[in-house]
Amino acid sequence: MIISLLAVIALGCIAWLGAASGFQQLFGVIIPLAAVLVFLAGFVYRIMDWAKSPVPFRIPTTSGQQKSLPWIKPSPLDNPSSNAGVWGRMILEVLTFRSLFRNTEVSLEKGPRVVYYSSKWLWLFALLFHYCFLTIFIRHFRFFMEPVPFAVGGLELLDGMMQVGVPRLFMTDVIIMAAVLYLIGRRLFNDKIRYISLPNDYFPLFLILGLVGSGICMRYFTKVDIASVKVLTMGLVTLNPVVPEGIGAMFYVHLFLLSVLLMYFPFSKLMHMGGVFLSPTRNLPNNSRAVRHVNPWNPPKKYRTYEEYEDDFREPMFEAGLPLMKKPDEASKE
Structure with a gap:
């Protein structure tokens, strides 16, 4: 945990010192464009690599009754x-995290006895985190489009409908910060989860925390020139980059952390965003009893039927008293 935290702090310091030392072109243009290329190439590579993986038989997760006899009620979603x-x-898995909704906790009570109980907190904060991240991502489209689409402006208006403070407070800023802190705290204060947590579990959480924190800092505390920021972002989109003067160092910290996240994304557990659609435990119907599945890559083989086997060994089998489909005299007549 400490290693991941120090790594993110070091990344922020590097961006701050680099921007303050006159390397705005590096942190504002070169690294972000390289990050986008790495993200796209890595994402496509991982998806193509997974798509080529053989799935020799159907292995969907079966959480309900399989379709069988007419008088037995099947579970069409848990066992499709x-x-x-x-x-x-x-659809339910991607949009509502349905499997996570059924998350359970286990504890050792007096007796001793093992008790399982429903735990919805992880599902709730995970759902809030992902939808807030999506909302913030869409809100940032206003920096990359001119004119700004009505849908983006409407979403921004809805997000700031509470009209708290000047500039107005976005609800997603508060919620995503709380969600990230919960996800980090869950790994720190739950003994079982902390035991199995690795640095690559903490690093993306601290990286996103730094990304969100730097964005909140720019909006509410350390002001930046929004007009200059849009000039820079529009230049990146049109591949005609321009680095205006007067953009604060905090913006380059924010942009650098985003670039690191993009480059880290395809090689981390964050790839579950694309991998969920290729998971054979989710994207296949459980119809092995109704449909015979033959592996298309199996080499052709010559199979020997029982009739052929009996034709070759009919006499010894008859002498041994084994049951036969055709007696020797019947076979000789044919």
């Missing part, structure tokens, strides 16, 4: 037997 059920399962 059709493509429609798979679509429903995937």
Whole structure:
């Protein structure tokens, strides 16, 4: 945990010192463009690599009754037997984290006895985190588009509808900060989760915390020239980069942390964003009893039927008293 935290702090200091030392072109243009290329290339590579992985048989997670006899009620979402059920399962999984909603906790009570109970906090904060991140991502489109689409402006208006302070406080800023702190605290204060947590579990959380924190700092405390920021971002989008004067160092810290996140993304657990659609435990119907699945890459083989086997060994089998489909005299007549 300490290593990941120090790494993120070091990254922020590098960006701050670099921007203050006159390396705005490096941190404002070269690194962000390189980060986008690494993200796109890495993302496509991982998806293509997963797509080429063989799936020799159906292995969907079965959390309910499989379709069988007509008088037994099946579970079409937890154990889908059709493509429609798979679509429903995937939509609920992606949009509502349905499997995480059924998360449980276990504790050792007096007795001793093991007690399982429902735990919805992880599902709630994970859902809040992802939707707030999506909202903030869409809100930032105003820096990359001219004119700003009505939908982006409407979303920004809705996000700041509480009209708290000047500039107005966005609800997603508060919620995503609370969600990230919960996800970090969960790994710090839960003994079982802390035991299995690795530096690569903490690093993206601290990186996102720094990204969100620097963004909040720019908006509410350390002011930056928004007009100059838009000139820079529009230049990046049009591949005609211009680095205006007067952009504060905090902006370059924010942009550098985002660039690191983009470069880190394809090689980390964050790739579950794309991997969830390729998971054979989710994207396949459980119809192995109804449909015979043959591996297309199996080499052709010559199979020997029982009739052929009996034709070759009919006499010894008859002498041994084994049951036969055809007696020797019947076979000789044919």
